[in-house]
Amino acid sequence: MSPSPPLSSASSASSSAASASGSSPSRRRASPPLHSTLQREDFDEVLESEVFVDVNRLRKYARHGVPDEIRGEVWKYLLGVEKPDRSNEFTQRRARYEAYQEIDKENVEVSKRVRGEVTRYLMRTKKDAQLDPHTVPAIFEAVICAYINCNNHIEYSPALIPVCAPFVITMKNECDVYSCFERLADVLYKSSQESNINKRVAQFLSYFRTLMPELYNYFEEEDLDVGEWASSWLRHLLSKELPVPSVLGLWDVYFAMPDYIDFHPFVCLAILKHLKDSLEDLEQSEIRSMLLRLPKMNISRIVSQAYNIRSEIQARYNTSISPRS
Template structure:
């Protein structure tokens, strides 16, 4: 059962090692604090601008809630709206025997892999995963459960103090991904992505074919869940800062995937099939700022080659 809605604008994650923030982070924090301390109106456009350069972990959850529309920019009824959201979550049935069992298994495997990052509390996190994902499936039975829901949920478990906030943000994101899949199903998205891949990096594409790599396996996984499953968790957090600050982040995502391939091209061409597959399904940590910058360059390159407008609103 969720606790009473917190009014603090700070967020922390259990078990995380605390260090003194670098100067750049401190300056960013001052910018964010100026916006977040407003008593009347939160300037979400300013938050978007700042978020593209990263969000300090201790306030990431608060900022994400505004970027995702979970918290309203008008603060005049903030407490009433927050209380209503908490009460609504409290009423949701969180029991689902079949889903619970699958979530527990996937959460155990995920936490074992993420142990070295020290960002998730192995004692409290499993119950949060289970409650949030079961609640979502119970309220959205048209959506099929996926084991990747654990990885999609994890960034919110890390950044949010409240289980209700985790649920609200998880629900927003999964709904966006689901609606996107209705507009453009995964087979079409993979086909278009592979067409861009073949055009931009023909040598790497041909090498994957020579190695008989199952392109559909990793490409569909990359495109479905915003790389939550493949990237190290810190890279996911950095990438989602940019995504949530970008109104049309689902449209940007394929170009980020292409930028990652371009970034890893030389390394991938030195590997054999099983090694390539392992790298694509467990990507190394990388500079997300550079990857996103490259993604916009690739988008422009695709636009020039194909003579079409590829809409991604910044």
Template structure:
């Protein structure tokens, strides 16, 4: 996924100064302090759990990957003291560790994505407003499933917060994340489009979810099954058009 570097703006499409730019990023990354004893321990534990969950996919080298995760995440947190460690950082970093050979490329792309997600959360004031908008669309599009979740007394805040914050990196199988992010990074408004992908997933899983009880629903929503993500994305475009027709226009969390 070398193209991700260009789509995320880490590298410029004009390759005339490519070597100079890459050298500058490499040297900048080398200068960052990557030592953080408290964070390192937590990263190692979460990476080990991630490797166990994804062992069958064989996407990461269990011998070399942990050190890359540790260095990249510690470097990012050392440069951003106001940000606290979260296990979600492992899942957000994993696609870059999987697809990129150079550690400084992993860092640059991870930094750009996390900064983008944090900036969007800041513009939206708080995640509660994003959840409220998403649930409004959920109730409109899938009223039967929404009501069933209420009957089962499902804690909607638990899964919706994670889905919306982390681009489904924690919930989807890794191969699905790679496909989805390939689509996302190619479009300028992927964060605004993301809730409709979440709705498409709920629509796709509706029948299965309605056959489950509360604890089983929760388990499925927090660990989603493998899906054809290109079909999900196609359905998400249809859902966005449908909701736009119903609402007249799409409210942005920035305007709430």
């Protein structure tokens, strides 16, 4: 594999931060169980191919989770940032790196807001994210300012921080963080334009009411603002609500799918079903707190349940479902 071009970030701080936020940012791990080692060997066999990376095999393996140490490398292929054909690998990486260097990363108003939100995010996730608070804020700042400066139609939102965070956690350098974040942010923006998100929320709530009428009615009795949490869940792939390890595991599955935006509402329904008994024991403020800060959960089981729910909905409506149709 050709080496990545050296990264010279927007500032010396963000350059050192890029090194600090590699695919395995300093964290302690127990020895992996045998099945994890075998899984890692499967990924390595694909990634170490000298001519062509079989992305279809990566997708197949990623559906069962990606080892932490190589998640960033795998995501780059799943998101189309790295090309499967390695004949021009170094040239393509160099071009991407140089294009990123040319982007204006100065935005005083956005920078100030990013710094404040990153500080809050790091305090909230310090046990799981394991990010260096002295270095990584510069990466968030440069990447998000670059994205906003390149997309004048998009306004800064605090939600961009948790959407960007998984890439800061898993990627070795700032250019890769930007490239992957840009891919996902573009998809989320297109799926969340106002008329579209309103339609998606309405359809999601219709499924919720059909599948879990008792819980839906209980939310109404408690006068819960369903639109508040449902819109956030659908807009940002649960990056704000789920603990970091759960987000990473869920996104492994999503990036391996061609239609993860369409599949996502069923994951949200599976989470509600998983938490149903707990939620029915809570009052309004407690329900809201749980929905906005979800507990850690077994993502494999949630995804499996989501497939079952999608099949059930398709059978009920006797149709092939697309939440954006």
